[in-house]
Amino acid sequence: MAEVKMFGAWGSPFSKRVEMGLKLKGVEYEYIEEDLNNKSSLLLNYNPVHKKVPVLVHNGKPIAESLIILEYIDEAWEGPDILPKDPYERANARFWAKFIDEKCMPPMWKACWSIGEERAKAKEEASEALKFLENEINGQKFFGGDTIGLVDIAANFIGYWFRIAEEIVGLELMTQDKYPNLCKWAEEYCKCSFVKENLPPKDKLADIFKGIIQAQSAPK
Amino acid sequence: MGEELILLNFWPSMFGARVRIALKEKGLNYEEKEEDLPNKSPLLLEMNPVHKKIPVLIHNGKPICESLIIVQYIDEMWNDKAPLLPSDPCAKAQARFWADYIDQKKSKEEAEEGKKELIEIFKVLEGALEEKPYFGGEAFGYVDIALIGFYMWFHTYETCGNFSIEAECPKIIAWAKRCLERETVSKSIHDPNKVYDLAMSFRKKFGLES
Numbered sequence: 061m062a063e064v065k066m067f068g069a070w071g072s073p074f075s076k077r078v079e080m081g082l083k084l085k086g087v088e089y090e091y092i093e094e095d096l097n098n099k100s101s102l103l104l105n106y107n108p109v110h111k112k113v114p115v116l117v118h119n120g121k122p123i124a125e126s127l128i129i130l131e132y133i134d135e136a137w138e139g140p141d142i143l144p145k146d147p148y149e150r151a152n153a154r155f156w157a158k159f160i161d162e163k164c165m166p167p168m169w170k171a172c173w174s175i176g177e178e179r180a181k182a183k184e185e186a187s188e189a190l191k192f193l194e195n196e197i198n199g200q201k202f203f204g205g206d207t208i209g210l211v212d213i214a215a216n217f218i219g220y221w222f223r224i225a226e227e228i229v230g231l232e233l234m235t236q237d238k239y240p241n242l243c244k245w246a247e248e249y250c251k252c253s254f255v256k257e258n259l260p261p262k263d264k265l266a267d268i269f270k271g272i273i274q275a276q277s278a279p280k
Numbered sequence: 281m282g283e284e285l286i287l288l289n290f291w292p293s294m295f296g297a298r299v300r301i302a303l304k305e306k307g308l309n310y311e312e313k314e315e316d317l318p319n320k321s322p323l324l325l326e327m328n329p330v331h332k333k334i335p336v337l338i339h340n341g342k343p344i345c346e347s348l349i350i351v352q353y354i355d356e357m358w359n360d361k362a363p364l365l366p367s368d369p370c371a372k373a374q375a376r377f378w379a380d381y382i383d384q385k386k387s388k389e390e391a392e393e394g395k396k397e398l399i400e401i402f403k404v405l406e407g408a409l410e411e412k413p414y415f416g417g418e419a420f421g422y423v424d425i426a427l428i429g430f431y432m433w434f435h436t437y438e439t440c441g442n443f444s445i446e447a448e449c450p451k452i453i454a455w456a457k458r459c460l461e462r463e464t465v466s467k468s469i470h471d472p473n474k475v476y477d478l479a480m481s482f483r484k485k486f487g488l489e490s
Contacts, residue, residue, distance in 0.1 A: 109381060118370070121370050123370070123374075123377070124377060125376075125380055128373055128377055129373070131372075131376065132372070132373040136370075147356040147357045148339075148342060148344070148353070150353070151344045151349050151352070151353040154346075154349045155344075155345060155346055155349055158346060158349070159330065192330055
């Protein structure tokens with residue numbers, strides 16, 4: 061019987077991406093929660109290069125990096141497609157997933173936790189990046205079309221984590237008037253049953269974010 | 281069947297080299313257009329409005345951007361010969377992992393410009409190579425394509441950093457020389473001395489020379 065394990069962290073959007081992929085294919089797996097401040101020797105053995113979650117272990121073989129794991133899941137198991145079949149559309153999906161990771165998430169995250177000049181700069185960068193996504197989603201229910209695909213899974217941070225963080229830190233970035241398509245997508249996305257099953261509780265995430273603010277303003 | 285393939289490139293780019301190698305491995309005819317990077321062509325800006333970077337592959341008028349994404353596209357479109365990625369999903373994931381590692385570390389190394397970081401990266405890659413002729417095993421493939429373009433720049437790094445990559449990481453050099461024996465590679469990689477001359481002219485131009 062095939063053995064599937066995944067090492068994750070409850071609050072990590074990258075970790076949740078993998079769980080979404082596994083659930084989409086109906087794969088049964090054992091979930092191992094990692095304490096990111098005290099990583100297990102098992103995790104470090106399975107991902108010696110990056111030492112990060114998520115890691116998927118299938119029949120003893122580890123696979124790391126969330127987008128790579130998602131492609132693996134798509135290829136290893138039958139079920140709804142995570143990536144389209146057409147090579148051009150696949151290239152397009154990979155392009156936008158990479159764009160989210162490299163151009164959207166870093167400045168969005170930075171904008172949340174920085175102040176003054178740094179925040180303004182990060183906000184500007186994030187705004188520019190989100191404009192491209194806004195255009196890309198235009199006229200579609202999901203980035204993947206009628207159903208959720210790789211890009212929607214990759215954009216989980218944008219659809220959920222970021223909205224919560226934005227509210228807590230008082231950052232007005234992904235606003236309805238500037239990004240009507242993205243906001244609509246986020247609403248549809250979070251309504252989806254199995255997306256809902258793969259999101260960490262809002263209050264728990266909010267506590268984490270509030271904790272970051274407190275740590276930042278604590279006297280040194 | 282008319283297949284129009286245009287590659288927008290800048291000759292010393294290791295990323296552009298990846299696409300050239302992949303196209304040649306598949307025996308594809310293509311037209312290469314050299315970009316003058318300070319003066320990007322309207323075609324490039326139209327085909328890659330998001331990043332405005334090379335390489336871009338234009339296939340029958342449709343653009344594909346980001347070198348590793350282009351290589352995978354080429355492999356999937358022309359899947360009847362010369363597979364670049366393994367067919368086994370796990371081996372494929374490993375190949376993607378190492379190509380991604382190269383890209384992650386390359387951008388970090390560019391930011392930090394550390395000789396030490398570069399050697400460390402090569403040592404990790406040597407570990408991944410083990411005693412195999414190529415990263416994927418017996419056959420030349422995706423990870424080799426991802427890394428070999430960087431070889432054009434070794435001489436530049438060595439001269440500027442005053443060190444020898446061969447002395448520190450002999451397996452990498454042995455692997456590179458093996459790859460260069462392939463015509464698809466030797467025809468895709470430019471003379472390291474020419475790359476060095478260009479790098480030096482950039483330094484002078486931007487006042488980086490003391």
